Amino acid sequence: MLGKTAGGLYWMFRGLERAENNARLIEAGFRIALTRSTNTETEWKSVIVTSAAQKGFTAKHSEFNSTNVIDYLLRDTDNPSSVLSVVKQARDNARLVRTALTTEVWSAVNETWMLITELLKNPVPDTDLPEVLSIIRQQSALVRGALHGTMLRNDIYDFCRLGTFIERMDSTARIIDVKYYTLLPSPALVGSRMDNVQWETLLRSVSAHRSYRWAVEEDYTATNIANFLVLDRRMPRSLAFCASHIAENLEYLSEEYNDRRPSLDMAERLAARLKGRDIHSIIDEGLHDVLGGIISDVAALGAQIEKDYRFIH
16 A cells, blocks of 8 residues: 555544544533632643643633633644644545545545534534534544444554554543643642542543443542553553554554564554553552653654655645
8 A cells, every 4th residue: 555545544533533532622621620610720721731732722822711722622723633623634634545435434524524614613602512522523433433334454444543543542641641640739639529520520531431330330539540541451442452452453464564564563562561550550650650651652653653654644
């Protein structure tokens, strides 16, 4: 496959995953802000920090409030990671690789672009925000469903899945890290009701609230939730799940092309770092430091995948 085509597939699904993650982050910020009646600036700043958009945001805005943050992450075309920007990029990439996609996948991406463009043509009022965020998540799921239901399991499918899992692993690590490092105003509040409410909110932000109840059946504590989001391989947004599937898709590509490339070694090392770990050993090591290392390693792995398969985007 041409590197340009592989890159188009990979970045199409990274963009769609990023749009969904932005919607989830905004919803988490919205819910957390509702738990406090005053001084919500810290919560909205944490949403911007988590999305790695602080530099661009502060260049345009001086205040971290709901109006500025929501508009910047949803609609601002100067923000290359806003929902509007990444959905447009995903659609542009889909046009580039249209002959590699089934009719169903192309139609789902095109429908998503048209619907999101219409929804976000004006600022979104707070009263409409839950519905708009829900539609963004549903459209991302629609494209994923078309991919799973209609595409051959070949190298095209593997590049699509790599884009999804690289983006998802980065996002989950950032969400956990920002809770651990930024949201709680004082270490004295660890284990408090506010602490537990914020952990519950983060579970909801990755659609894991009900799954946690089914899988864990224990109280909402920082340790239990961190374990679920970092190490539980049954949870499709956990770091361990994403790492194992990145390695799996790269292994399939290695077999397809009969050529083992450095990104596969990096992915296997990343997955091995999480396999068989105990959450208490990670907390003792320093959860923030571990997550920072994972975010850095995922970025390096993404760059290596681009190099190995000669993406042009």
